[in-house]
Amino acid sequence: DAGVTQSPTHLIKTRGQQVTLRCSPKSGHDTVSWYQQALGQGPQFIFQYYEEEERQRGNFPDRFSGHQFPNYSSELNVNALLLGDSALYLCASSLAGAEQYFGPGTRLTVT
Amino acid sequence: QKEVEQNSGPLSVPEGAIASLNCTYSDRVSQSFFWYRQYSGKSPELIMSIYSNGDKEDGRFTAQLNKASQYVSLLIRDSQPSDSATYLCAGPLNSSASKIIFGSGTRLSIRP
Numbered sequence: 776d777a778g779v780t781q782s783p784t785h786l787i788k789t790r791g792q793q794v795t796l797r798c799s800p801k802s803g804h805d806t807v808s809w810y811q812q813a814l815g816q817g818p819q820f821i822f823q824y825y826e827e828e829e830r831q832r833g834n835f836p837d838r839f840s841g842h843q844f845p846n847y848s849s850e851l852n853v854n855a856l857l858l859g860d861s862a863l864y865l866c867a868s869s870l871a872g873a874e875q876y877f878g879p880g881t882r883l884t885v886t
Numbered sequence: 887q888k889e890v891e892q893n894s895g896p897l898s899v900p901e902g903a904i905a906s907l908n909c910t911y912s913d914r915v916s917q918s919f920f921w922y923r924q925y926s927g928k929s930p931e932l933i934m935s936i937y938s939n940g941d942k943e944d945g946r947f948t949a950q951l952n953k954a955s956q957y958v959s960l961l962i963r964d965s966q967p968s969d970s971a972t973y974l975c976a977g978p979l980n981s982s983a984s985k986i987i988f989g990s991g992t993r994l995s996i997r998p
Contacts, residue, residue: 817890820988877930877931878929879929
């Protein structure tokens with residue numbers, strides 16, 4: 776049973792650039808949530824997707840956007856990257872928003 | 887008050903002893919909680935969920951939820967060096983069960 780997968784593992788971008796991160800949920804899960812985790816902090820909720828729609832959003836600017844596809848996989852897009860966007864980006868999947876299981880994360884470095 | 891608060895630690899416990907990790911929450915958080923373990927450089931791993939008042943045991947782990955006092959705890963019995971990690975407490979907001987709020991985590995170190 777495949778767990779949550781994310782790609783890429785690591786990414787280095789320059790300020791002002793755009794980035795797309797990808798997530799495939801655990802088999803049987805229909806909900807995908809995205810989190811940003813800075814060093815020494817807990818994950819911060821970015822948004823959640825269910826039935827291809829954004830169901831809930833955290834306190835992140837519009838530069839952060841996402842999408843969910845019919846196969847439940849999801850993308851996180853960040854435009855106009857800032858140095859402060861450097862973090863571990865985590866995708867978590869669940870069934871109907873219950874217990875969430877995390878993928879390995881994407882480490883984004885903005886220089 | 888933050889929605890979910892944890893002591894950042896580090897909490898140092900001798901091998902074989904009981905490690906006790908605590909988390910308090912505000913009125914804005916719904917009363918179901920999750921405990922995650924996160925090793926350095928890795929992603930969080932779900933280890934316990936608790937939805938009702940009282941204790942829930944799973945192997946060496948016991949989660950305790952006290953709704954009257956608004957705290958949730960995780961006990962680890964017979965602590966092993968492999969239990970050394972950061973433990974994150976999380977719960978959904980009352981206003982939106984989709985939005986899970988995490989504490990900043992407690993670093994646990996098990997000394998041999």
